[in-house]
Amino acid sequence: MIIVLKPHSSPDVVAHVLERIEALGLTPHLSQGVARTIIGVIGDEDKLQVEPLQAIPGVEQVVPILKPFKLASREFHPEDSVFDVKGVRIGGGHLAMIAGPCAIEGEDLLYETAVKVRDAGANILRGGAFKPRTSPYSFQGLGEEGLRILRRVGDALHMPVVTEVMDPRQVELVAKYADMFQIGARNMQNFDLLKEVGKVRLPVLIKRGMSATVKDLLMSAEYILAQGNREVILCERGIRTFEDSTRNTLDLSIVPNVKGLSHLPIIVDPSHATGRPELIPAMARAAVAAGADGVHVEVHTCPEKALSDGPQALLPEQYARLTAELRRLAELMGATIDVCEGVSV
Amino acid sequence: MIIVLKPHSSPDVVAHVLERIEALGLTPHLSQGVARTIIGVIGDEDKLQVEPLQAIPGVEQVVPILKPFKLASREFHPEDSVFDVKGVRIGGGHLAMIAGPCAIEGEDLLYETAVKVRDAGANILRGGAFKPRTSPYSFQGLGEEGLRILRRVGDALHMPVVTEVMDPRQVELVAKYADMFQIGARNMQNFDLLKEVGKVRLPVLIKRGMSATVKDLLMSAEYILAQGNREVILCERGIRTFEDSTRNTLDLSIVPNVKGLSHLPIIVDPSHATGRPELIPAMARAAVAAGADGVHVEVHTCPEKALSDGPQALLPEQYARLTAELRRLAELMGATIDVCEGVSV
Amino acid sequence: MIIVLKPHSSPDVVAHVLERIEALGLTPHLSQGVARTIIGVIGDEDKLQVEPLQAIPGVEQVVPILKPFKLASREFHPEDSVFDVKGVRIGGGHLAMIAGPCAIEGEDLLYETAVKVRDAGANILRGGAFKPRTSPYSFQGLGEEGLRILRRVGDALHMPVVTEVMDPRQVELVAKYADMFQIGARNMQNFDLLKEVGKVRLPVLIKRGMSATVKDLLMSAEYILAQGNREVILCERGIRTFEDSTRNTLDLSIVPNVKGLSHLPIIVDPSHATGRPELIPAMARAAVAAGADGVHVEVHTCPEKALSDGPQALLPEQYARLTAELRRLAELMGATIDVCEGVSV
Amino acid sequence: MIIVLKPHSSPDVVAHVLERIEALGLTPHLSQGVARTIIGVIGDEDKLQVEPLQAIPGVEQVVPILKPFKLASREFHPEDSVFDVKGVRIGGGHLAMIAGPCAIEGEDLLYETAVKVRDAGANILRGGAFKPRTSPYSFQGLGEEGLRILRRVGDALHMPVVTEVMDPRQVELVAKYADMFQIGARNMQNFDLLKEVGKVRLPVLIKRGMSATVKDLLMSAEYILAQGNREVILCERGIRTFEDSTRNTLDLSIVPNVKGLSHLPIIVDPSHATGRPELIPAMARAAVAAGADGVHVEVHTCPEKALSDGPQALLPEQYARLTAELRRLAELMGATIDVCEGVSV
Structure with a gap:
C-alpha cells in the first residue's frame, strides 16, 4: 500500500x-x-x-497494491480450474455449451427444445423456474413445478441442468433439482445469497452485474469461495452503457482479463448482452475466439409465444448452425466440447 | 402500443x-x-x-405508450404522497434530514453521534447493522446487536431510526427494531426482498441501483406497492459512469423527473454519490434547491477509525454547518423540516 | 510518481x-x-x-502524484479568477446569466428574444451562427450573416454576446463579432481549435465533452491557457450515461470538484443536459446552490418553429420566472449578478 | 413517423x-x-x-421510423462496399491488417518497424505525424516531416500508408502524402473536418468517438459521403464506460450491428480499446471471428522508449504470432487478406 x-x-x-x-x-x-x-x-x-x-x-x-481477492486469484491457484458438471467439463480448454429457453413454460415445450439443442451439441440445459422480472405484473416463473420439469427433462436426455436461484430461502430447494446454480446479474451483489450458495457443494454460474467492474465480479466469486464452495464459473452478459442499439454492451475483453487475474472459468452470454438474435452468432464466435470457456444461449421453438425474453431467443435451427461454427472455431483454438451421453455431433 | x-x-x-x-x-x-x-x-x-x-x-x-408502473404513477395518485415516520413527515414539502454513521459500531459511539446530528437538526437517525460489503473479509455489521443499539439510542433521543435490510429472512427481525426499512442500491432489484418488505406496514427507503434507470427505480417501488405497502420513499445515491473523480455520478435531474412521473417522495444521498466529504455540502444544497424531499448524510465522530466508509463521512460540526444552510434554503423553497421532540434549531 | x-x-x-x-x-x-x-x-x-x-x-x-495541468490549477492561482466580458463579471461570486436561442434564425426573432431575456435578467446573449449538427441534412446555421445579426442585436441592447466557433479557420472571423467564444462539447478535444482560440485575447467558454472526465476538461482548458489566453470559463452540459430519460446526465458534482482543483469559473447548461424544458428550472436552481458561476439556458419565443433544439427551449416567460428564483438563491449564496446597461430587475 | x-x-x-x-x-x-x-x-x-x-x-x-442516414445505409447500397487502398482491398471479405507505431518518431525506427510488420503480414502501414494529445505538454508529432518519412517508408516497402488528419487546414497537405486519411475518435464529430475530407478522393478511416452511438458513427460517415467521397471505412476502438481495468470498453457487437445497417466496411482497433498489450491478441481474434473487415494494431520495437502510447504497443514478434493466428481464423471465416508486393506469408 x-x-x-x-x-x-x-x-x-x-x-x-x-x-x-x-x-x-x-x-x-x-x-x-x-x-x-x-x-x-x-x-x-x-x-x-x-x-x-x-x-x-x-x-x-x-x-492499494495487492488485489483484494485471494481464493479467486491466479496467484492462489496458478493452473486453470476445470469443473465437472455431471460429466461435462468447464474450464482449461473445455467449453460449456449452455442452451435452453429463458423460462420453463411446460414439460412438452421444454423437452422439445432440449432434444433439439442437445442434438445440436449443447451440453448443459438451462431454464428458469424463478424469474427476476423488472415488472411485478410479468410472469414470475413456475417455481418448484418448473424445477421438477427441468429435472425430469434433464434426466430423460442425460443433460446436466442449470437454473437461477434468487432467494437465500430457495437455495436448498433448488439444490435438490439442479446440477448448477445460476446467480443472475441483478443478484451479483446479493451477498446473503452468495453466502448461502457458498455453503452448498454445487457449481455456481455467476453473472456479471450490469454495473459491476471485473474486480467486483471477482469479489463476488470470492464471497462464494470463502464459504467453502470452490466451483465458481463466471459469466459475462453485457454491461450498461450509453449505447442503446443493443440491450447491453458485451465486454469481451473481460475474457483475457480474467484469464490473467484468476483461475476460474469464464463463459459468455450473447443473448442477454445483445438482446437481438441477429447479433448472437457473431458474438458467440467472438467469445470462443477470445478464449471463453463456453457460451450461454437462449433458444425457444416459438419466440413470439415465449413468456419471457422471446425477442432475444434463437430458433433451434439457428442454434444448430451456430454450434457447427463454434465447433470448428473451438478446434482451431485447441479447445474441446464435451457432448451428452448418446449424442454424436 | x-x-x-x-x-x-x-x-x-x-x-x-x-x-x-x-x-x-x-x-x-x-x-x-x-x-x-x-x-x-x-x-x-x-x-x-x-x-x-x-x-x-x-x-x-x-x-409502448403507457407507463409500465401504475401504483407509483402520478396519474394513479395526483397529489404528492406525504409519509409519517414516527412523527417526521417526508414528502409534499416536508424534508427528511437523515444522518448517522455508515455502520453501528457500538452504543456509546452511536449515542454521541446521534446527539450531535439531532441537535444539528437531523430528524431521522441512520446506522447499518447488516452491511453489504464488496469484500467478504470486511466488517459485515453487528447484526441483531446493532439493531438493539439503534433502537435504544433512537428511543432515548426521540429519533425515528432507519436501517438496511438485505435478506428476506431478516425482514421480520429488522421490522421489530426499525421505523423505516432501507433497501440498498445493490438490492434494488432483489425482487424477493422487495416482495417481503411489501408485506410489512413500515415505510421503505429504496435506493437507486448503480445502473438503474429512473424507470427501473419506479418499477422496483411498484413491486413493494403491489404487495400492499404504500409507503415508499425513493433515494438517489449516484450512478456508475466513466467519471472516476467521484465514487459515483449524482444524477440530480431524477428529482424533477420523478416529481413529474410519480407521487412518491424522493431524497438524495450525496455521501455515497460523491464519496468525498468536501463535495457533500454543495451537493446537499443542490438537492434541496432541485426540490428533493430530504437529504441523507453519513456522519462519524472519527472518520479515520470508522469500520466502514469512513472517508466519506462528515464530522458532526461540518454537518451542523450544512444543516444551517439547508434550513435557509428550505425556507426559500417553501419547504419545512420537522425536528425531533425536545430540539429547537 | x-x-x-x-x-x-x-x-x-x-x-x-x-x-x-x-x-x-x-x-x-x-x-x-x-x-x-x-x-x-x-x-x-x-x-x-x-x-x-x-x-x-x-x-x-x-x-502519478502531481496533477497534469498547471496553469488551470488552484495551486498556480489560489484566488478565484474573475473575468470581465464587456462589463459582465464571471467567477468569484459573480454569476453569468447566459440566454438566447440555440441558433440565430433571423434578426427580428433574435431581437425579440433578446429583449425578453435581457429584461428577465440575462446578462449575456447567446446564439449559434455555426451549428454542429449530427446530420449533414439539418440546418447548419446562418454563418457570417448570423454573426452580424448577433453583433447588431447585442449592440442595440448593450448585451455582450457569445457564439460557437467550430473550425480553426473561423476563429478570426468569429473574433470580429463575438465578445466570448464558445467551444462546443463535440470540439472539447479539437486541439487545433483550442490552440487557435488560445492565441486570441477573448474569453472562451468551453463545454465539457460528453465523455470527458473532469481532468480531461481541465486539460483542454490548459491547452488554451498554454497559448497565452488566460480567460477560460468551463461549462458542464451533461455526460453520456445509460440513463435515457434525459438527453444527458447533468454531473453537478463537477462544480465543487472544479472549485477545489482550479481557479477557473464554471457555469452550468441545464438545457443541453436534460433536453427537457420541464426539468430545466430545477437543475438551474441546483446549479446555483452548488456554487456554479452562472447558468446557460436556451430560450425561444416559439420552440415548435425553432430550426434547432426547439424541444429543449424555455419560453421567455418561463425564463423570467426562473431568473427571479435564481436571483433570490444567489442572494442567499452571497453571489451577485451583473445586469446589462439600462435594465433593472 | x-x-x-x-x-x-x-x-x-x-x-x-x-x-x-x-x-x-x-x-x-x-x-x-x-x-x-x-x-x-x-x-x-x-x-x-x-x-x-x-x-x-x-x-x-x-x-421516427426511418433511419437518419441514407448514403451509408444498406438499403441505399445492398452489397458490401469493397475499397481499394493502393492495391489492398478492404470490405466484402477482404481484411485490412493495419499496423505500425502510434507516432512517427524517425525514419530508421519507422523503417525497421515497417519491415517487420510487413513481413508478418500487415498490408497497410500506420503512423501519426499530427498527434491529438490530451496534454499540451506532450509530444505533438513531427508534422510534415513525419508525413514525408511515412511516404518514403511506404514507397520503399510497397505498403499503402494511413495517417491522422486533425485540422481542416491540413487536409490538402496530408492528402499529398497519405493513401488513406484517419479521423481520430476525438474528431469524429468535428463536422468541418469531415466536410473537408469529404471533398477529397482518398479513402477515410473514421474512428468511433468515445461516447458515440452506432448511429452517431454512421451519421458522421454520412457527412463525408454527402460531400461526394464514397470511400469510408469505420473503426471501433472502444467506448467510455465505468469499467476501469481497460482503457476503454471494446464494443464488438458493433461489427454485426453495422453489417446489418450499412454497406461500409468496419475494422477494429484493439490497441486503443484495451490499452493493455496482453489483451490485444484475444480481442483481435474476437474481431475477426465477429466478422470485422480488418484489425488495426500498434506495434513498436521498443515500447518503453515510445514517445506516445508505448504501453499499449505490441512488439514485432508478438504481432507476427498474432497475424499467424488471424490468417488461420480468416481462412475459417472464408475471408482473405491481401499482402504487399514482394511478401509471402
Missing part, C-alpha cells in the same frame, strides 16, 4: 500516520521530497484497511 | 399481427404507406405484452 | 528502472518488501513521462 | 398537429382511443423534422 500525503504536510501528520502503521506491526518506508511525502507499506495489507487511512486529515490518496 | 413492421412486409405478416391483436379483444388501427405499415393499438396494453410481439418475424419495433 | 513492480521482480528489472530514473537526474526511493518492490520518485515529474515507464517489462503500475 | 399525444389532448391540439402535417403535403393517419391519440405519418420524413414537432404543447413523444 502506498500512502500519499497532501503537499506540505506537517511533521505531526506524518508522525500520526507512521504511528498508525507501526501499531499494526508493519514497517513504513518514508520517501520525503521537497513538497511531497509518500509512505510505502509492504506487508499484510489486510491488517491495514485502506478506507480508514483515507479518512486521516493530511492523507491525499491511498493506493 | 405502436407496432412498426419492417419495410415491404407481406400481407401475410400484416394479417398475422392483426389476428394476434384481435384475438386479445383489442382493435388495431392500420396505417399503410408505400413502404411502411404501422399498427396502432389503443386499449389495455397489459393484455398485449410488448415482448412477444417483438419476436414476430416482420415486426421491426414495438413502441 | 510511484512505480510499482510486478511481484518477485528480478534485480535486473529493478536496476533497469533505477537507471532510467537516475539518467534523468532524479533520485529514486526504493521500498523493498518480501514480494513487492515499490519505487518512489520525488521531483519534476515532467522529466519522467509516465507512459514509457509503464511499458518497461516488470513494471505493474505507475501512479 | 409516429406522433403520440399526451393523455386527454384537446381537439384543438389534435387539429393543430394535423394542420402542421398537412401543410407539408403529407397525410396523417389518426388513431383515437379513449385516453390516447396517436398520429401516424407515412411519407417523406425529411419534410417533417422530428425536433420541432416535439416542441408542440400536447405532444408527448415523436417516434
Whole structure:
C-alpha cells in the first residue's frame, strides 16, 4: 500500500500516520521530497484497511497494491480450474455449451427444445423456474413445478441442468433439482445469497452485474469461495452503457482479463448482452475466439409465444448452425466440447 | 402500443399481427404507406405484452405508450404522497434530514453521534447493522446487536431510526427494531426482498441501483406497492459512469423527473454519490434547491477509525454547518423540516 | 510518481528502472518488501513521462502524484479568477446569466428574444451562427450573416454576446463579432481549435465533452491557457450515461470538484443536459446552490418553429420566472449578478 | 413517423398537429382511443423534422421510423462496399491488417518497424505525424516531416500508408502524402473536418468517438459521403464506460450491428480499446471471428522508449504470432487478406 500525503504536510501528520502503521506491526518506508511525502507499506495489507487511512486529515490518496481477492486469484491457484458438471467439463480448454429457453413454460415445450439443442451439441440445459422480472405484473416463473420439469427433462436426455436461484430461502430447494446454480446479474451483489450458495457443494454460474467492474465480479466469486464452495464459473452478459442499439454492451475483453487475474472459468452470454438474435452468432464466435470457456444461449421453438425474453431467443435451427461454427472455431483454438451421453455431433 | 413492421412486409405478416391483436379483444388501427405499415393499438396494453410481439418475424419495433408502473404513477395518485415516520413527515414539502454513521459500531459511539446530528437538526437517525460489503473479509455489521443499539439510542433521543435490510429472512427481525426499512442500491432489484418488505406496514427507503434507470427505480417501488405497502420513499445515491473523480455520478435531474412521473417522495444521498466529504455540502444544497424531499448524510465522530466508509463521512460540526444552510434554503423553497421532540434549531 | 513492480521482480528489472530514473537526474526511493518492490520518485515529474515507464517489462503500475495541468490549477492561482466580458463579471461570486436561442434564425426573432431575456435578467446573449449538427441534412446555421445579426442585436441592447466557433479557420472571423467564444462539447478535444482560440485575447467558454472526465476538461482548458489566453470559463452540459430519460446526465458534482482543483469559473447548461424544458428550472436552481458561476439556458419565443433544439427551449416567460428564483438563491449564496446597461430587475 | 399525444389532448391540439402535417403535403393517419391519440405519418420524413414537432404543447413523444442516414445505409447500397487502398482491398471479405507505431518518431525506427510488420503480414502501414494529445505538454508529432518519412517508408516497402488528419487546414497537405486519411475518435464529430475530407478522393478511416452511438458513427460517415467521397471505412476502438481495468470498453457487437445497417466496411482497433498489450491478441481474434473487415494494431520495437502510447504497443514478434493466428481464423471465416508486393506469408 502506498500512502500519499497532501503537499506540505506537517511533521505531526506524518508522525500520526507512521504511528498508525507501526501499531499494526508493519514497517513504513518514508520517501520525503521537497513538497511531497509518500509512505510505502509492504506487508499484510489486510491488517491495514485502506478506507480508514483515507479518512486521516493530511492523507491525499491511498493506493492499494495487492488485489483484494485471494481464493479467486491466479496467484492462489496458478493452473486453470476445470469443473465437472455431471460429466461435462468447464474450464482449461473445455467449453460449456449452455442452451435452453429463458423460462420453463411446460414439460412438452421444454423437452422439445432440449432434444433439439442437445442434438445440436449443447451440453448443459438451462431454464428458469424463478424469474427476476423488472415488472411485478410479468410472469414470475413456475417455481418448484418448473424445477421438477427441468429435472425430469434433464434426466430423460442425460443433460446436466442449470437454473437461477434468487432467494437465500430457495437455495436448498433448488439444490435438490439442479446440477448448477445460476446467480443472475441483478443478484451479483446479493451477498446473503452468495453466502448461502457458498455453503452448498454445487457449481455456481455467476453473472456479471450490469454495473459491476471485473474486480467486483471477482469479489463476488470470492464471497462464494470463502464459504467453502470452490466451483465458481463466471459469466459475462453485457454491461450498461450509453449505447442503446443493443440491450447491453458485451465486454469481451473481460475474457483475457480474467484469464490473467484468476483461475476460474469464464463463459459468455450473447443473448442477454445483445438482446437481438441477429447479433448472437457473431458474438458467440467472438467469445470462443477470445478464449471463453463456453457460451450461454437462449433458444425457444416459438419466440413470439415465449413468456419471457422471446425477442432475444434463437430458433433451434439457428442454434444448430451456430454450434457447427463454434465447433470448428473451438478446434482451431485447441479447445474441446464435451457432448451428452448418446449424442454424436 | 405502436407496432412498426419492417419495410415491404407481406400481407401475410400484416394479417398475422392483426389476428394476434384481435384475438386479445383489442382493435388495431392500420396505417399503410408505400413502404411502411404501422399498427396502432389503443386499449389495455397489459393484455398485449410488448415482448412477444417483438419476436414476430416482420415486426421491426414495438413502441409502448403507457407507463409500465401504475401504483407509483402520478396519474394513479395526483397529489404528492406525504409519509409519517414516527412523527417526521417526508414528502409534499416536508424534508427528511437523515444522518448517522455508515455502520453501528457500538452504543456509546452511536449515542454521541446521534446527539450531535439531532441537535444539528437531523430528524431521522441512520446506522447499518447488516452491511453489504464488496469484500467478504470486511466488517459485515453487528447484526441483531446493532439493531438493539439503534433502537435504544433512537428511543432515548426521540429519533425515528432507519436501517438496511438485505435478506428476506431478516425482514421480520429488522421490522421489530426499525421505523423505516432501507433497501440498498445493490438490492434494488432483489425482487424477493422487495416482495417481503411489501408485506410489512413500515415505510421503505429504496435506493437507486448503480445502473438503474429512473424507470427501473419506479418499477422496483411498484413491486413493494403491489404487495400492499404504500409507503415508499425513493433515494438517489449516484450512478456508475466513466467519471472516476467521484465514487459515483449524482444524477440530480431524477428529482424533477420523478416529481413529474410519480407521487412518491424522493431524497438524495450525496455521501455515497460523491464519496468525498468536501463535495457533500454543495451537493446537499443542490438537492434541496432541485426540490428533493430530504437529504441523507453519513456522519462519524472519527472518520479515520470508522469500520466502514469512513472517508466519506462528515464530522458532526461540518454537518451542523450544512444543516444551517439547508434550513435557509428550505425556507426559500417553501419547504419545512420537522425536528425531533425536545430540539429547537 | 510511484512505480510499482510486478511481484518477485528480478534485480535486473529493478536496476533497469533505477537507471532510467537516475539518467534523468532524479533520485529514486526504493521500498523493498518480501514480494513487492515499490519505487518512489520525488521531483519534476515532467522529466519522467509516465507512459514509457509503464511499458518497461516488470513494471505493474505507475501512479502519478502531481496533477497534469498547471496553469488551470488552484495551486498556480489560489484566488478565484474573475473575468470581465464587456462589463459582465464571471467567477468569484459573480454569476453569468447566459440566454438566447440555440441558433440565430433571423434578426427580428433574435431581437425579440433578446429583449425578453435581457429584461428577465440575462446578462449575456447567446446564439449559434455555426451549428454542429449530427446530420449533414439539418440546418447548419446562418454563418457570417448570423454573426452580424448577433453583433447588431447585442449592440442595440448593450448585451455582450457569445457564439460557437467550430473550425480553426473561423476563429478570426468569429473574433470580429463575438465578445466570448464558445467551444462546443463535440470540439472539447479539437486541439487545433483550442490552440487557435488560445492565441486570441477573448474569453472562451468551453463545454465539457460528453465523455470527458473532469481532468480531461481541465486539460483542454490548459491547452488554451498554454497559448497565452488566460480567460477560460468551463461549462458542464451533461455526460453520456445509460440513463435515457434525459438527453444527458447533468454531473453537478463537477462544480465543487472544479472549485477545489482550479481557479477557473464554471457555469452550468441545464438545457443541453436534460433536453427537457420541464426539468430545466430545477437543475438551474441546483446549479446555483452548488456554487456554479452562472447558468446557460436556451430560450425561444416559439420552440415548435425553432430550426434547432426547439424541444429543449424555455419560453421567455418561463425564463423570467426562473431568473427571479435564481436571483433570490444567489442572494442567499452571497453571489451577485451583473445586469446589462439600462435594465433593472 | 409516429406522433403520440399526451393523455386527454384537446381537439384543438389534435387539429393543430394535423394542420402542421398537412401543410407539408403529407397525410396523417389518426388513431383515437379513449385516453390516447396517436398520429401516424407515412411519407417523406425529411419534410417533417422530428425536433420541432416535439416542441408542440400536447405532444408527448415523436417516434421516427426511418433511419437518419441514407448514403451509408444498406438499403441505399445492398452489397458490401469493397475499397481499394493502393492495391489492398478492404470490405466484402477482404481484411485490412493495419499496423505500425502510434507516432512517427524517425525514419530508421519507422523503417525497421515497417519491415517487420510487413513481413508478418500487415498490408497497410500506420503512423501519426499530427498527434491529438490530451496534454499540451506532450509530444505533438513531427508534422510534415513525419508525413514525408511515412511516404518514403511506404514507397520503399510497397505498403499503402494511413495517417491522422486533425485540422481542416491540413487536409490538402496530408492528402499529398497519405493513401488513406484517419479521423481520430476525438474528431469524429468535428463536422468541418469531415466536410473537408469529404471533398477529397482518398479513402477515410473514421474512428468511433468515445461516447458515440452506432448511429452517431454512421451519421458522421454520412457527412463525408454527402460531400461526394464514397470511400469510408469505420473503426471501433472502444467506448467510455465505468469499467476501469481497460482503457476503454471494446464494443464488438458493433461489427454485426453495422453489417446489418450499412454497406461500409468496419475494422477494429484493439490497441486503443484495451490499452493493455496482453489483451490485444484475444480481442483481435474476437474481431475477426465477429466478422470485422480488418484489425488495426500498434506495434513498436521498443515500447518503453515510445514517445506516445508505448504501453499499449505490441512488439514485432508478438504481432507476427498474432497475424499467424488471424490468417488461420480468416481462412475459417472464408475471408482473405491481401499482402504487399514482394511478401509471402
